Amino acid sequence: MLALHVLSAFAWVAGIVVFWVLIAAVRRTDTAEGTIRMEPMVRVGNAAVGIGMGGTIVVGLWLAFSVGGYDIWDGWIIAAIVLWVISAPLGQRTGAAYMRGTNKARELQTGGQTGPNAELLALNRTSSGVILQFLWSVVVLLVLIDMIWKPGA
Amino acid sequence: MSVLAVARPDSWDFPLFLHVLGAMILVGGLVAGASALGYARGEVKFLRLGYWALPAVSLPGWVLMRVGAEWIYTREGWDDLPEGVDNPGWLDTGRLISDAGGLILLISLVAGGIGVYRLQAGKGSGLLKATLVLALVLLAAYVVAVWAMAAKPG
Numbered sequence: 091m092l093a094l095h096v097l098s099a100f101a102w103v104a105g106i107v108v109f110w111v112l113i114a115a116v117r118r119t120d121t122a123e124g125t126i127r128m129e130p131m132v133r134v135g136n137a138a139v140g141i142g143m144g145g146t147i148v149v150g151l152w153l154a155f156s157v158g159g160y161d162i163w164d165g166w167i168i169a170a171i172v173l174w175v176i177s178a179p180l181g182q183r184t185g186a187a188y189m190r191g192t193n194k195a196r197e198l199q200t201g202g203q204t205g206p207n208a209e210l211l212a213l214n215r216t217s218s219g220v221i222l223q224f225l226w227s228v229v230v231l232l233v234l235i236d237m238i239w240k241p242g243a
Numbered sequence: 244m245s246v247l248a249v250a251r252p253d254s255w256d257f258p259l260f261l262h263v264l265g266a267m268i269l270v271g272g273l274v275a276g277a278s279a280l281g282y283a284r285g286e287v288k289f290l291r292l293g294y295w296a297l298p299a300v301s302l303p304g305w306v307l308m309r310v311g312a313e314w315i316y317t318r319e320g321w322d323d324l325p326e327g328v329d330n331p332g333w334l335d336t337g338r339l340i341s342d343a344g345g346l347i348l349l350i351s352l353v354a355g356g357i358g359v360y361r362l363q364a365g366k367g368s369g370l371l372k373a374t375l376v377l378a379l380v381l382l383a384a385y386v387v388a389v390w391a392m393a394a395k396p397g
Contacts, residue, residue, distance in 0.1 A: 093390045100270050104267070106271065107271025108274055111292070115279075127286070130278070134274065235260065239253075239256050
């Protein structure tokens with residue numbers, strides 16, 4: 091079960107890395123087609139984050155209740171749960187920030203506009219999206235630090 | 244195992260952190276690279292994106308993982324075992340996969356690099372397909388390595 095917990099954590103971080111790569115790629119994308127073409131990779135990132143976040147919390151709680159030496163009210167476990175809860179809306183808001191570009195791209199494609207679009211480029215270069223992604227990554231990094239140092243254990 | 248984890252000396256924590264963080268970045272880069280190469284459907288922009296995820300993300304991740312591994316290996320005293328005492332199987336498995344994986348990553352970087360260069364001439368997609376296959380092989384191998392390091396069978 092510990093291996094499953096760790097593998098879930100790897101999936102979670104892998105998803106975040108996929109989104110960082112996408113953020114770097116979409117910053118130079120100013121066409122509707124180019125923006126929409128990112129969607130399959132977004133799905134990979136979403137799947138990795140979903141499996142990772144679900145796996146870490148479900149298996150993590152199972153471990154906290156069933157493995158000797160750990161208790162659910164241990165400070166470092168409570169901290170990890172709090173950080174996990176904080177990370178969920180951060181991830182959702184990051185996704186929402188970048189969905190504005192995707193929605194604009196769909197709108198342009200429906201209108202038959204295939205050329206470069208300055209408004210789309212500005213949406214794809216969202217600074218709030220980058221900040222949210224950075225904060226999300228920091229929170230996940232704090233979860234990893236908490237899991238390794240186990241403060242108070 | 245849980246009791247051992249709780250009782251781990253503080254001096255092991257930072258090398259372990261580097262090792263795990265590096266491995267996570269490595270795997271993340273492989274997932275990003277493989278997904279971009281896999282969904283590229285011949286599009287140059289995505290082939291380039293998929294390739295560059297490997298040297299820009301996976302390679303630094305591998306270096307960090309390997310440095311952390313060697314550091315914690317010595318901290319835990321595995322390099323100073325008494326005569327006739329072997330390393331545990333999970334450690335050998337992890338080491339073998341990380342070293343062989345490093346070699347495969349290097350081969351995929353060279354093959355993919357030539358492939359990306361040849362894209363200018365409208366060629367190179369075959370080499371980038373090979374890079375994709377190697378990235379997927381590496382991903383599968385590292386899943387086994389993560390399982391071996393975390394579950395410590397035997």
